[in-house]
Amino acid sequence: MTQYLEFEKPLAEIEGKAEELRALARQNEDMDVSDEAAGLDAKAATLLEELYADLTPWRKCQVARHPDRPHCVDYINELFTDYTPLAGDRNFADDHAVMGGLARFNDQPVMVLGHEKGNDTKSRIERNFGMARPEGYRKAIRLMDMADRFGLPVITLVDTPGAYPGKGAEERGQSEAIARSTEKCLQIGVPLISVVIGEGGSGGAVAFATANRVAMLEHSVYSVISPEGCASILWKDAEKMREAAEALRLTAQDLKQLGVIDRIITEGMGGAHRHRAATLASVGNAIGAMLDELSGQSGAALVADRRKKFLSLGQTGLAA
Structure with missing residues (x-):
């Protein structure tokens, strides 16, 4: 049964x-x-067609959060073969909000990892609605280290409202874990490709998306904070989320113009939730194209490319 958004x-x-x-x-x-x-x-x-011809940033947030939108597990099942999940951070626990493991993409061995929100009440609770705890980011670090050791490209699928802000997560070093994961992204000498498939929220997303190539689905969002959180801080009123969404420049179109991402992956009319198979195929094609762009580069060149990419952000239009 189709689930409709407010504006639909x-x-x-x-x-x-x-x-x-x-x-x-x-x-x-x-x-x-x-x-x-x-x-x-x-x-x-x-x-x-009229509704989706010119979506506002807030409406794009709603589409990005649609419960029927394909999730990380759907992309892994459809685009990858021989997927072998790897669990745990070898320190505290296994975080079910982060899934990852060894797999093959177009018969090429890779490491794939991403945020998983779940698709019903039970799985959403188990996956903590895609909000990773420190052990999730430490698991990601472990998998990226393994990929670097064996020369495997890393593919990350980002879909999180942000890292989990609970007391236990803070006690176990949430900020440090996010920073270490971001640092590891910058250090590994293998191709690193990231696709924002839904929400890219705050440092919880950056910890997976500090990549050589970053792509976003057409109606996904990527921002330092959620519109509701931004509105609560700036205006002390979460109901001003529409104004916050406008100000945050969080759409794929804005971020491509600003140079934060490298490509936009189109969705069918009405969003990915109405065109699941086509969207999965489009993401697969984009990942293949980005891997081809990076093939043959040395580890040192990949690291230098990644560092240059992120150090140059914000310099466009500045006076010399």
Whole structure:
């Protein structure tokens, strides 16, 4: 059953009426509603195109958070073969908000890791809604170290509201773990590719996305803080999240213009949740293209490229 976002309510009414007509026709074989249903379908398609033609930053946040959007586990299952999960940070525990392991991409051995939010109440609680604790980032560090040791490209899939801010996480060194993971991204001498598939929130995302190549899905977001958090700090009012989303420049289009990311991966009309198979394929094609761009480079060249990329951020347009 399709889940509709707040701004999609008019679309829900039209598609709901079309489905009601078809349900009546199934109950009464003598009833022909094909013309009426086709007319409603055409109206819905037009409205969908209008709604998604010029999404505001806040609406893009809503699309990025859609519960039916493909998650990390979906990309791993579809795009990778021989996936062997690796668990634990060898220090405290295994964080289920971060999944990763050895796999093959287009028959090439790689290390893949990412944030997983879960897709129902039970799995979301188990995965802590994609908010990693320190042991999750330390697991990521361990896997990146292993990839560097064996010369395996690292592919990260980012989808998190941010790192978990709970008391236990802070006691176990959350900030230090995020900083170490970001540092490890800058140190490894293998290709590092990151794709923001939903939300890229704060340092929790940067710890996975300090990469040679960073891509974003068309309706994903990537920001130093959530719009609600920003609004609470600046205006003491979380309801000003729309204004905050505008100010944060968190859309893929803004970030490509600012040079923060390298490419935008298009989604079908209505978002990735309406075109799951096509979106998964598009991300796979983008990952393949980015790996090709980095193939043949030495470890030292990859590290230098990564450092230059991030040190140059914010310099565009500055006077010499």
